[in-house]
Amino acid sequence: MELTxxxxxxxxxxxxxxxxxxxxxxxxxxxxxxxxxxxxxxxxAITDKLKSKGFAYxxxxxxxxADKVYESLDADGEIRYDDPEVVINQWDEGLYGIPVHNGSAxxxxxNYCPWCGTKLNK
Numbered sequence: 001m002e003l004t005x006x007x008x009x010x011x012x013x014x015x016x017x018x019x020x021x022x023x024x025x026x027x028x029x030x031x032x033x034x035x036x037x038x039x040x041x042x043x044x045a046i047t048d049k050l051k052s053k054g055f056a057y058x059x060x061x062x063x064x065x066a067d068k069v070y071e072s073l074d075a076d077g078e079i080r081y082d083d084p085e086v087v088i089n090q091w092d093e094g095l096y097g098i099p100v101h102n103g104s105a106x107x108x109x110x111n112y113c114p115w116c117g118t119k120l121n122k
Contacts, residue, residue: 001031001033001034001038003044006031006041009031009034010048046064065113069088069089071085072086079091087099094120096113096120097109
């Protein structure tokens with residue numbers, strides 16, 4: 001899908017309550033496929049989201065890491081320890097870890113990005 005077309009569909013669909021008819025439309029299916037299968041569309045959508053939230057995504061090794069760290073934070077910027085949807089955490093000390101969802105703050109410290117393989121700084 002052309003990025004211009006994707007941006008148009010993104011403006012129509014993203015963050016909106018959609019009817020069943022819209023969700024079943026060919027345009028929505030194409031939009032959904034593009035965000036999952038087209039790297040340019042995915043990167044644009046994630047960058048747009050993080051920019052709109054004022055999140056400093058440029059300091060991360062890749063957009064996926066930036067997005068997952070952003071998604072791990074609550075409205076106050078604190079780590080959501082009790083959320084099973086959180087897949088990675090970043091601490092002020094520069095450590096990254098994969099949470100172990102066992103009811104505590106247990107994590108497995110990682111030294112490389114699980115998405116792009118970049119060595120993570122401490």
